[in-house]
Amino acid sequence: MADVTVSPRRLMEAMSAAQKLIAELPDDERLRHDVIEGETQAFECLDAYAEQAIADAALVKQARERASRLEARANRNRAIVSAILQGLQVKRTERAMFTASLAQRTEVVEVPTNEELPSAFVRTAPDKVLIGKTLRSGERVPGYELQDKTDVTLTLRTG
Numbered sequence: 001m002a003d004v005t006v007s008p009r010r011l012m013e014a015m016s017a018a019q020k021l022i023a024e025l026p027d028d029e030r031l032r033h034d035v036i037e038g039e040t041q042a043f044e045c046l047d048a049y050a051e052q053a054i055a056d057a058a059l060v061k062q063a064r065e066r067a068s069r070l071e072a073r074a075n076r077n078r079a080i081v082s083a084i085l086q087g088l089q090v091k092r093t094e095r096a097m098f099t100a101s102l103a104q105r106t107e108v109v110e111v112p113t114n115e116e117l118p119s120a121f122v123r124t125a126p127d128k129v130l131i132g133k134t135l136r137s138g139e140r141v142p143g144y145e146l147q148d149k150t151d152v153t154l155t156l157r158t159g
Contacts, residue, residue, distance in 0.1 A: 005048060006048045006049055006052050010041065010045060011045045011049070013041075014040050014041040014042040014044070014045045015042060015045075017039070017040040017041075017042070018036045018040045018042040021035055021036060021039055021040065022036070078154050078156070081100060081154060081156070082102060082152060082154040085100060085102050085154075086102065086152070091103075097158065098156050098157060098158050099155075099156070099157045100154065100155070100156055101154075101155050102152045102153070102154060103152065103153050103155070104148055104149070104152055104153075105148075105149055105152075105153050106132075106136070106146040106147065106148060106149070107132075107146070107147065107149055108128045108131050108132045108135065108144060108146065109144070109145065109146075109147050110126070110143065110144060111143055111144060111145055113142065113143050115143065116142035116143050117141065117142055117143045117144070118141075118142070121134070121141060126144075131144050132146070
């Protein structure tokens with residue numbers, strides 16, 4: 001870690017001192033660098049903030065990796081819960097900590113003949129919400145049909 005702690009006050013003081021020196025120096029970057037390095041704490045502040053940013057980025061990376069592993073574990077456990085309920089041939093059960101239920105949901109799927117779709121069902125693209133409502137009410141919508149999804153949906157509710 002740098003010799004200087006991350007502090008906005010110290011940074012402002014170091015930058016102010018460096019700016020005063022820069023105003024008196026010729027336009028020579030190497031000279032400017034060496035004078036600032038020797039006369040101010042600006043580069044120490046730079047080091048402190050950069051090291052903190054690097055450390056924070058590493059923590060963010062670790063947190064994302066951990067979150068990804070937790071999400072995968074949760075998905076595996078949800079699949080197991082779903083398989084247990086399916087194996088027991090139970091669609092819903094209320095337990096002390098949760099209620100689990102399985103549902104076979106439908107989704108709107110475009111079929112090859114959707115050119116016949118009436119304009120009432122079109123925005124700038126087909127209005128799949130309206131199409132779904134219409135299909136679920138039992139009406140026909142040319143070019144669309146309801147199909148069962150290939151998987152079941154597990155719902156876990158707490159409280």
